[in-house]
Amino acid sequence: MKGFPLHIGNIISKFQPLAREILNVLFPGFCPVCNIPVLSPQFLCENCTAALPPMPENYCLHCGMATGQPMLGCGSCLLVEDRPDRVYFPFLYQEPLNHLVVQYKFSDRTEWARHLGELAMERVGPLLVWEDLELVVPVPLHPLRLLWRGYNQAALLAGAMAGKLHKPLVTNALHRIKMTQPQTKLDQRARQTNVRNAFVANQTVVAGRTVLMVDDVFTTGSTVWSATQALKEGGAQRVVVCCLTRVAH
DSSP states (O other): OTTHHHHHHHHHHHHHHHHHHHHHHHSOEEOTTTOOEEOTTOSSOHHHHHTSOBOOSSBOTTTOOBOSSOOSOOHHHHTOTTSOSEEEOSEESOTTHHHHHHHHHHSOOGGGHHHHHHHHHHHHHHHHGGGOOOEEEEOOOOHHHHHHHSSOHHHHHHHHHHHHHTOOBOTTSEEEOSOOOOSTTOOHHHHHHHHTTOEEEOHHHHTTOEEEEEEEEESSSHHHHHHHHHHHHTTOSEEEEEEEEEOOO
């Protein structure tokens, strides 16, 4: 009789995959882009996954600007000392991904974080493993904006990516100390002014470390560059950036 519970457990574990398949057929998920049924753990259907817009083959390693030919960095970035050491963008901010990001960010679709993180890691994970990363840091929201929204979309995305990279997620490494205006309707110069001195790093956490900083959308780069400057002023040895999407210019 001692082996009876273990025997039952083995039987249950053998039937779990079959049970999942039955549930998939009876209660399928739906692609959030085109709304056709998809089987778990799929997030997007095959057609929508294939339609995700990739970055151009050649781009500046510090800001992601398309260069048309291989080069270490564009002229603007090479003149700036506290720039990111390397940037990665799995996708361009175009259809169908842009609509997903807006819903994820503003419509409380927090359950999408894991799926979006997995899509990102499928594209850039094999490259990130060569960066000798030590910790994963999300771009923070100001505490008041976090209270209003209820979640930090960058932190959830960073958590999903950290799990895939087997690196610690550290949410107290970078703090937003300035309540900035929303960046969406500001031009590039106004964005730079808006986020200037908006961040401060926790020196005890980042000093001498190689940091992967994660955000959802890279538009002009003002937020990422300001946060990078804070991390480097806090003693970070290298700052590698991964944003899920980049706006094409």
